[in-house]
Amino acid sequence: MNSRFAALLSVPLVLALLGAAVTYSVTTASVTNIRTATAKSASAPMTPNVQISDVYVAAAPPVARETSAYFTLKNLGDAPLTLTGLKSNVAKTTKLMVYEKDASGLTGMRTLTEFTVKPGQSLTLSPVGGHLMLSDLLRPVKVGEKLPLILEFKSGASLRVVAPVKRFE
Template sequence: MKFLLSLLALLSVQASVTAASEAPATQMKMPMPAAAPATKRQMHAKLSGAFVAAVPPVAQETAAYFTLNNTGPLTLTLTGVSVSRAVAGSSMLMTFKRDQAGRLGMQMAASFIIKPGQNLTLSPSGAHVMLSALKRPLKIGELIDLKLSFSDGTALSVKAPVQRF
């Protein structure tokens, strides 16, 4: 008897599933949630102390320095800093590294990681942004536009004055 009741229950479920799948599509429509509006990523960083080092008019390279504070809850990865091609031919993130002989030398860095609540300080005695192939002499007090790019697609722009250090 239990077997017959189980079989009848199973056939009943099968019949209702079959009937539902054969119903016209218009009867099967279910309301879909509205698409969430696109949101712009919010930058959680504060930049301070930005400047570009003044160099002699014949110099082909200079450097940019600043402190970047990660004020957000997520790790930031600085992947590049760009400058107008009217100012320099290229810009690179640079760091210092010791070789096997213990000599300190500059090396290009792919990125800099800044953990939440931490600072990244680019300074004359450490990591910096190298501006190479200068297109013209830079004047003290002139403002240079720097655009910092991050791995999450966000960017931060700053006007850095040219100054002696």
């Protein structure tokens, strides 16, 4: 079996939610997490004109080694916007992930290098589509806590957000 489908899931593939507004690039990337804001970055060459909403990190049992972050990112600018990574102080590694079916119809996860959002369009990361995986957790994440996360963009810009930890939806 192809190793990219080793993490089989019973969740149906629902990438239609992401629509034509999102382009997936298909190689591995190390990444991290997110919250609601309009971007401002003092150190980046360009400030991404985005709106982030519906941000949360899924709560996980104390023994869990991974969890995921979800949100909607709207590109308010006039050029495509490419999310390439995240940083988090609660995980050693992070990845941009997407659910998909293999040739035999099995649903699994695949690591991506980026999510690209066209001008005026939105990217919705959800439990049944694209998401941000936080792996090798350094500690348990608890319902109600707020995690600082940093979104990283291809332009070199970054955006600090705060994601509340919620029960899996």
